[in-house]
Amino acid sequence: MEINTAERLVKKGRMSRRDFIQIAIAAGLSAGAANLTFTSYARAEPKKGGRLRVGLAHGSSTDSLDPATYLDYYMGTVGWGALGNGLTSFDETGNVKPDLAESLEPSNKAARWAFKLRKGTEFHNGKSVAAEDIVASIRHHMGDGSKSPVKALLAQISELKADGDTVVFTLAAGNADFPYLLSDYHLPIMPMGENGQADWASGIRTGAYVLNKFVPGVNASMTRNPNYHGTAWFDEVEVLSILDPVARQNALATGEIDYMDRVDVKTLRFLERNEELEIDQVSGYGHYTFPMNVTAAPFNNSDVRKALKYAVDRQEIINKILGGVGDAGNDNPIARNIKYAIDPMPAHTYDPEKAKSLLAKAGFSNLKLELSASDAAFTGAVDAALLFKNSAEKAGIEINVIR
Known part of the structure; x- marks a missing residue:
């Protein structure tokens, strides 16, 4: 590793004193100089300025500045997080x-x-x-x-x-x-217009950045609000909609953007080899599910629902679809790291025999179902549905995956 790369890692809190000193000595610095250099970098304060370019996996040509229409993380980031x-x-x-x-x-x-x-x-x-x-x-x-x-x-x-x-x-x-x-991202505060209604169309808000240009489904460009009551580090921010995960990754690797979300775990190792990039892995609030309509047969039968919970091999999906980056949930849409998560630990593990027993209790010797899946929901959703199909077969459940 080059000394310049090591310096960047220290500034980001990603390298220990011992590791830095070893690299610095190998690069020709004395032990004392290396130690002082580490201390100065480790204590360095963030500086205001520069331009941040963000590539997100959401965004649509139908997006609007009207917060009553926000549907996903893109407008949540622009309309709430920035503006x-x-x-x-x-x-x-x-x-x-x-x-x-x-x-x-x-x-x-x-x-x-x-x-x-x-x-x-x-x-x-x-x-x-x-x-x-x-x-x-x-x-x-x-x-x-x-x-x-x-x-x-x-x-x-x-x-x-x-x-x-x-x-x-x-x-x-x-x-x-x-x-x-009231902290919901649909509820940014807007100025009241002369008609007594909230003026959403102007994009005028109270946030860290002021809107310069907004092209739905393409990008939003903003500059720092000099009168912001909090902290705004960048001079400019541009939030781009890049739906394709490969295009998003390429944009990051080539320096077209500085940050991206929803990394495709299948190509995560490729990004990890790029010393110019920093990958943060944290527990998120996202959750991937195969919801059941409990008002319609056969899902209105609790034993059928339980059988399906035992018929899916969650760990296989985590390993093969998420590359091991994830945790099994407990059949509810509340991530375990959310403050008020209910029963966050999984209660159901893969058990096809138990699934068969529950189906028999519900009056089914076998079960045929249709499961609609699209990678628009999450990367690998179709493959995850096919894994569910395969694991459920051992429980006597036939799933037709509709792409």
Whole structure:
């Protein structure tokens, strides 16, 4: 390894003092100089500036700046992560914290919530954030014609009003988790227009970056908000939609982008050989499932559902589809690293004989099913469905995989 590469790894916290000193000595530095060099790099503070180019596995030509239409991680990143803020957000431990709110106060057994706004917060156009803007932004999702994904979450609000620099929510019943709901990425705060409605079309928000250009399904380019109430490290950010995993990987390898998500684990080793790249592996919130419609036969029979849970070899899918990068779940869409995960450890392991027994209990000597699968859901979804088909055959279950 070259000394320049070692220096970059130290700055990123990816190399120990001992390893760096060994490489530095081999490159001609004295032990004392190597030790001092390590210390200076390890203590180096991040510097503001530069341009960040992000390639994401989502994005569509139908994307809109209207937060009521956000469907995936792309608009969540652009509309919430870069452009906007909500009343609340999360800290690094998963606990809710005020964001545009300075404080939040429950009363009446958590059926009333008062959010006092942070002082001095401005929209990108210089307008101060007022309680009326919060009210308009929340009501944007609550109208009779709204198709917002968070409309149902907000239905519990029986009254919403501005009171000076405070926003007061009155709920139909007490809800201690209400501040968590307001951290949803569909709920960035927007300025209220002259018509009393939230102005979503301008892209004006309160976030770290100001929108320059937005081409749905292509890219969004932004520059740093000099008046942001938090920290914004980059001068410019561009978020690109690159749906194809190979194209996304090539863009990273050739320096066209600086960051990508959803690495194809089949080619992960190729990226690991590139010393110019850094790969972070962390526990995510994503989950891959084969959902069953429990209102339709035969899935309305709990024994059939249990049989299918025992008929899938989860570990085989993890090993062959995810390259061993992943964990078996417990048949629910809540990742185990989420703060309030319910029964995160797997309760079902591959057991075709037990699956047969459960099918017999449900009145089936064998079972024929159809499973629709597409790699648009997740990379390798079709192959995962075929593995499920093969493992289920040993339990007397015939699965027709529809691509």
